[in-house]
Amino acid sequence: MTALVIAVDGPAASGKGTIAARLAAHYGLPHLDTGLLYRAVGLAVLDAGRDLDDAVAAEAAALSLDIVGLSDNPRLTERDAGEAASRVASHPGVRAALLKLQQDFAGQPGGAVLDGRDIGTVIAPDAAAKLYVTATPEVRAERRWKQLTARGQDIAFNDMLEDIRRRDERDSGRDSAPMVQADDAVLLDTTDLGIEAAFDAARRIVEAARVRAGI
Ligand SMILES: Nc1ncnc2c1ncn2[C@@H]1O[C@H](COP(=O)(O)OP(=O)(O)OP(=O)(O)O)[C@@H](O)[C@H]1O
Numbered sequence: 001m002t003a004l005v006i007a008v009d010g011p012a013a014s015g016k017g018t019i020a021a022r023l024a025a026h027y028g029l030p031h032l033d034t035g036l037l038y039r040a041v042g043l044a045v046l047d048a049g050r051d052l053d054d055a056v057a058a059e060a061a062a063l064s065l066d067i068v069g070l071s072d073n074p075r076l077t078e079r080d081a082g083e084a085a086s087r088v089a090s091h092p093g094v095r096a097a098l099l100k101l102q103q104d105f106a107g108q109p110g111g112a113v114l115d116g117r118d119i120g121t122v123i124a125p126d127a128a129a130k131l132y133v134t135a136t137p138e139v140r141a142e143r144r145w146k147q148l149t150a151r152g153q154d155i156a157f158n159d160m161l162e163d164i165r166r167r168d169e170r171d172s173g174r175d176s177a178p179m180v181q182a183d184d185a186v187l188l189d190t191t192d193l194g195i196e197a198a199f200d201a202a203r204r205i206v207e208a209a210r211v212r213a214g215i
């Protein structure tokens with residue numbers, strides 16, 4: 001059987017993680033939220049009292065990253081972790097240190113679903129299905145604002161929007177593996193789609209890709 005690798009990329013709070021998790025459940029595939037890796041590296045640098053612009057410290061943190069229990073760590077979902085992740089993610093040494101882990105995950109026998117910024121371009125360029133999930137900055141800021149305030153975090157909406165815009169600019173403007181839609185990825189704009197409608201659209205994109213790839 002040919003492996004079904006699904007690459008889901010896109011900007012912050014576009015809903016790519018939600019779609020990736022739903023696709024993974026639907027197809028019975030393992031799922032990796034690669035943003036968690038960068039978030040964990042960012043927090044490790046901060047916890048070590050080092051500067052996020054210190055490429056050597058960030059690379060060392062990435063090389064010694066322990067991925068066990070990452071998805072259960074609530075600190076990783078906080079606002080500061082997202083900002084720290086985006087800062088350390090611009091260091092080429094950090095990206096190189098996390099490359100094999102992600103490629104091994106994508107290379108599992110039956111396939112896998114990975115979401116992030118460079119899955120379709122760098123991590124799994126041969127993925128059978130590639131989606132680039134987006135939404136307007138205002139809608140993404142609202143989704144993230146609702147998510148964080150529901151957890152009791154006190155954030156003004158305008159600060160959230162500013163965060164999203166700054167992160168988009170940094171992620172798409174860096175030299176190393178910038179956030180960009182892969183040439184062969186299908187664009188899925190979820191601005192006017194609820195979660196169910198977005199998942200349905202994503203599933204249709206994957207089904208079409210499966211037919212094309214004969215999987
Ligand atoms: N289509 C949608 N409509 C409304 N809310 C959504 C939609 N998709 C996701 N959400 C909600 O928006 C928030 C962010 O979604 P999600 O975590 O999937 O985004 P993301 O792109 O993976 O974010 P990031 O990678 O930056 O952490 C969550 O609270 C999620 O439930």
Ligand SMILES: Nc1ccn([C@@H]2O[C@H](COP(=O)(O)O)[C@@H](O)[C@H]2O)c(=O)n1
Pocket residue numbers: 012013034035036038039082085086087089115116117118119167171
């Ligand atoms: N493949 C990836 C995934 C993430 N990043 C960087 O991490 C930041 C946090 O990611 P979230 O998906 O959890 O929001 C993100 O802003 C990127 O800078 C990455 O570079 N590559």
